Structures are given as C-alpha cells and as structure tokens.
Amino acid sequence: MILLNPHSPNRYYPDDRSRQIMLQTIDFFERKGKRSIKEDDRNRTWYGDFLEFQKQNRLFATLLTPAGYSFDADCRWDSWRNCEFNEILGFYGLAYWYTWQVSILGLGPIWMSQNEALKRRAADLLREGHVFAFGLSERAHGADIYATEMCLTPQPDGTFLANGEKYYIGNANLAPMVSTFGKIAGTGEYVFFSADYRRPNYHLLQNVTASQNYVAQYALRDYPVTEGDLLSRGGDAWDSALNTVNVGKFNLGWASIGICTHALYEAIRHAANRRLYNMYVTDFPHVRQMFTDAYARLTAMKLFTLRAADYQRSASPSDRRYLLYNPMVKMKVTTQGEEVINLLWDVIAAKGFEKDTYFEMAARDIRALPKLEGTVHVNIALIVKFMPNYFFNPAIYPPVPRRADPQDDIFLWNQGPARGLGQIRFNDFGTAFKGFDLPNVSLFKEQTSILQEFLATATPDEVQQKDVDFLLALGELFALVVYAQLILENTRIYQADVDDDLLEHIFDCLVRDFSKHALQLYSKPSSSKRQMELCLRMLYKPAFDAGRFGRVWEQVHALMNAYELT
Numbered sequence: 001m002i003l004l005n006p007h008s009p010n011r012y013y014p015d016d017r018s019r020q021i022m023l024q025t026i027d028f029f030e031r032k033g034k035r036s037i038k039e040d041d042r043n044r045t046w047y048g049d050f051l052e053f054q055k056q057n058r059l060f061a062t063l064l065t066p067a068g069y070s071f072d073a074d075c076r077w078d079s080w081r082n083c084e085f086n087e088i089l090g091f092y093g094l095a096y097w098y099t100w101q102v103s104i105l106g107l108g109p110i111w112m113s114q115n116e117a118l119k120r121r122a123a124d125l126l127r128e129g130h131v132f133a134f135g136l137s138e139r140a141h142g143a144d145i146y147a148t149e150m151c152l153t154p155q156p157d158g159t160f161l162a163n164g165e166k167y168y169i170g171n172a173n174l175a176p177m178v179s180t181f182g183k184i185a186g187t188g189e190y191v192f193f194s195a196d197y198r199r200p201n202y203h204l205l206q207n208v209t210a211s212q213n214y215v216a217q218y219a220l221r222d223y224p225v226t227e228g229d230l231l232s233r234g235g236d237a238w239d240s241a242l243n244t245v246n247v248g249k250f251n252l253g254w255a256s257i258g259i260c261t262h263a264l265y266e267a268i269r270h271a272a273n274r275r276l277y278n279m280y281v282t283d284f285p286h287v288r289q290m291f292t293d294a295y296a297r298l299t300a301m302k303l304f305t306l307r308a309a310d311y312q313r314s315a316s317p318s319d320r321r322y323l324l325y326n327p328m329v330k331m332k333v334t335t336q337g338e339e340v341i342n343l344l345w346d347v348i349a350a351k352g353f354e355k356d357t358y359f360e361m362a363a364r365d366i367r368a369l370p371k372l373e374g375t376v377h378v379n380i381a382l383i384v385k386f387m388p389n390y391f392f393n394p395a396i397y398p399p400v401p402r403r404a405d406p407q408d409d410i411f412l413w414n415q416g417p418a419r420g421l422g423q424i425r426f427n428d429f430g431t432a433f434k435g436f437d438l439p440n441v442s443l444f445k446e447q448t449s450i451l452q453e454f455l456a457t458a459t460p461d462e463v464q465q466k467d468v469d470f471l472l473a474l475g476e477l478f479a480l481v482v483y484a485q486l487i488l489e490n491t492r493i494y495q496a497d498v499d500d501d502l503l504e505h506i507f508d509c510l511v512r513d514f515s516k517h518a519l520q521l522y523s524k525p526s527s528s529k530r531q532m533e534l535c536l537r538m539l540y541k542p543a544f545d546a547g548r549f550g551r552v553w554e555q556v557h558a559l560m561n562a563y564e565l566t
C-alpha cells in the first residue's frame, strides 16, 4: 500500500535527517493527540505550539533553505521530502499545513530574486524559526493580478513609499518578510518587495477568516521601501509571481492526499465496526462500492502526484512538462479529494458531524484546496493550452526515473519566463499504456482515441475556443488522459504497492469519469451534431469482474484497524 500510515512510516530516504524530520513531526502530532488538535480547531487557537516545535527542531529551516544558503549539510529544497512533509501536515490538520504552505509561497520570490542580501536575511530568519508570507492577492481583484493596486511611489532620494492593501495573506501577522507584489507609480512596472510586519507603517487590519490560521488583510500606508527591499522588478517580478504559484499549487494536492488518507482510516474503522440490522455496515454492497472507489481514487491521487514530483524535480529549460502536471495536481487531485470525502461521508453519515472526529475537519477543509492558488477553472483554462501538442506533436525525452535522490531543486528558482506554454511538447502518452493488458485500461485507451478523433475531426470552432464554459468541459476530458498517463507510469515504479486488481479498479473509475465528462460536453449549448455524436461514442461502461472487485474491497477492509489518532 502506498498510503501514509503514521504508525508504520515506510517512505524511503537517502539520509537519516530527512527520515528523522518526518518521524519527529508525526511524533509531535501523535503526542498532541486528537482531543487537543480538535479543541484547538474548535477554539481557533493559534498553533503556537507547532510553530515552536518546528523552530526548536529547525524543520522549516532544514526543508526550505536551498543548499547555497544553508547553515548545515542537511539543508536543501528537496521536493521528495517536502512532499511527505506536506502530506503529514495535511493528515493532522490543514491549519498546520497552511502556515508551512504560505511560508513556501513567501520564500518563492525571495529564492528567485537577485537580491543576495535579502536571500541571506531569509536564510537567517529561517534558522531563527520564522515563517514567511506571500502578498499577491487583493480584495477587489481575485485572480486578476494585472489589476494589482499596491503601489510604490518613487521619492527624490531614490527610495519609495508603498501604499495599498493586500487581502487573504496567510502569516502576514508575524512574517518578518512579507513578499509583496505591486506596481511602480507612473510606469506601472511590476515589482516584488519585502515588507516587515513590525515596521510602523505596516497595518495589520484583520484576520479575514474565522479559523486557526491568520489570513490577513494588511495595509501599507506610506510604508518606506528602499532599493535594498526590492526582490525583483518588471518581467522578473511578474515571472516570479507565476513561478512561485507553480511551486505552491503542487503542495495543494499533497494536503488533499493527507486529509483523505486520515479520513479513510477513520471511516473504515467506524463502518466496519458498526452493526445495523444484524450486520456490519460494510456488508452493504453500496458501502463496499463507495469504499472501494474512495480507496482506488485516493491511490490514484497519490500515484499521480508522486509522479508529477519526478517531473518537477527533473525539469530544465528544455523540459517544462511540469507546467502541465503541476496545475493538474492542483485541479485534478484536489477535486478528486473532494470526491473521496463525499464517498466516505455518504457511508459514515452522521458520524462525520461529530465534534470528536477528524472527519469533521476533513469535510470542511477538503473544500478549500480546489479554491486556493487559482481556482479549478483558472487551472483548466491553463492546461487546455497544452492540448494540441500533447495529442498531436509528441517529442522524445530521456526517461524520467523516480526522484528520491537528495537533490537541491534549484531549477525551481530559475524557471525562466512564465510564457510559451503552447510550445511545450510531451512524450507520446500512448507509450504509458503499452504493456498493460487489462480490460479497463484498454477501454480507457479507446475512449482516449475517440477524444483525439473529436479534436482532429470536430475541432472546436473559433467561438467555442473562446467559450470558457465549453473549454472547461473539454479540459476535464483532457485532464483525465494526462491523469491516466502518469498513473500508469508510476504503477510501473510502484508495482510492489499497486497490483493489477487495484489498477483495474482505478481505471474502472476513470472509464466512468470519462463517460460523465463526455456527457457534459455533449450537453453544452454550442456542441455541434458531429461533436455530440463523438461524445456519445465516448460513453463506455467499465468491465466488471466480481473477483477483482472483491479482492480490492478486501484491501480496503483490511485497513479497519490500521490507524487511529488517539
């Protein structure tokens, strides 16, 4: 099984310190225990204990300081281990994950900057245990960052005065370096600069949310900024905003995986021990179906995201495929997370509302992840740009292996201009399907071929290409193909953990999903007769095999006593 179980953590690490960090973190939360985690959640208690723990053990410092700015040999930005740290935090509570996540976002424009003094300062602050913040969003502008109003006005002495407000900014209540995005007055040139919440003209206005987190509204009113506070300007500032989000959105998938894994353990324990009508809840056929789907979907989420991390770590100026896979982690994995929780909640019903369950938090928090770092829509609108090259213009790349090596992922700070997405090419996705002689994998491949036929022979016309509603439906079908590709690639790597039965059930789900999205595309107001015919041809029923289903169900049922947070 590839799912995290904190009672038997088994992820491979090439070094002791990485493993120790994960074990220490698990130990912190296990000692804190469910009652305390839940009480803090209910009372919206600031997670000072967690921040003190990470400070004492220099966790963020070790994990988030690139080797070039390190204070000891264990520091590096290593996505392999950061992935599991993300997952562990999500497993125990999204609030703990959030303070880490926005620190990552805040550090993005810093590590991407040419300002060496600010980078050294960030490294020192990390070592002292501080957190960081990313001030991009503004109240009035949502996803439209072109409309940013935060403004730096040049002064006669060469300095600037900053004026403006930021909204929804995590950690902005206590981060000594709040990476703030704005424009230079007069020229409209983009700029990233570092603001310090302790300075006089920095006004912390409110916590926008009612949660354990501090998601700030802050204002800068004639806040003095010197050249030394500038992180980047012009195109570099714009690119570092987008390139930081490329890195940050990847973590959202891991938070979903952590949440769903914990919720699965709790749900199966409850259902498998609950007797109704003289039988166990897990004896109902529909309950078995829901659990088996949830387990398969969660395994698929993890297979995909692990593989996407390999591509992220192997990225270079000549291989930018991660720019498709990372938004997929964001939009696909997090929405699958919602689906997993929906399935589990249908089973455990009233239990999911109880104040003493982890599930109660999971059911609320899982909804956040599709909405952060750009909504699902924004990310689908982004990925459809890749579709022509993905399907019709493959390239040859050297194989990408599993990337568990202790590399410092410095490419993330040198991603280059955040444009040219339509030029990025991919390896032939059909290769991933070769060698899998399984009914549902084959059915899915057939559906994929019809989608290609749709694109080649019933290509969306000019009006449809501007119709975001139509493109979102098409994008869901495209996303499924990419999802399947990376799942298959990773099944080869994780073959000891994912047997043919489980893979078949994953594809059972994917065939159904493909049919569902094909029907949605069919129903769009502008779909043509030919497009509708092709959509109907994409409707497939998965191959059912009672023996296979039963064996996967047994894998889920075996988790009934696997883990409990006491």
Ligand SMILES: Cc1cc2nc3c(=O)[nH]c(=O)nc-3n(C[C@H](O)[C@H](O)[C@H](O)COP(=O)(O)OP(=O)(O)OC[C@H]3O[C@@H](n4cnc5c(N)ncnc54)[C@H](O)[C@@H]3O)c2cc1C
Binding pocket: 102, 134, 135, 136, 137, 141, 142, 143, 144, 167, 168, 169, 170, 209, 215, 368, 371, 372, 373, 374, 375, 376, 377, 378, 381, 468
């Ligand atoms: C708890 C929380 C914490 C956050 N933390 C931070 C933080 O630390 N730093 C930070 O900078 N921001 C932060 N954010 C802001 C977050 O990134 C934004 O909420 C997100 O980018 C979406 O913006 P919006 O919710 O204002 O939606 P809007 O941008 O107002 O979108 C409205 C609707 O239009 C759609 N839409 C918008 N643009 C497009 C497009 N191009 N294509 C298709 N559809 C589109 C959206 O999908 C949505 O349905 C946080 C938000 C929350 C809720």
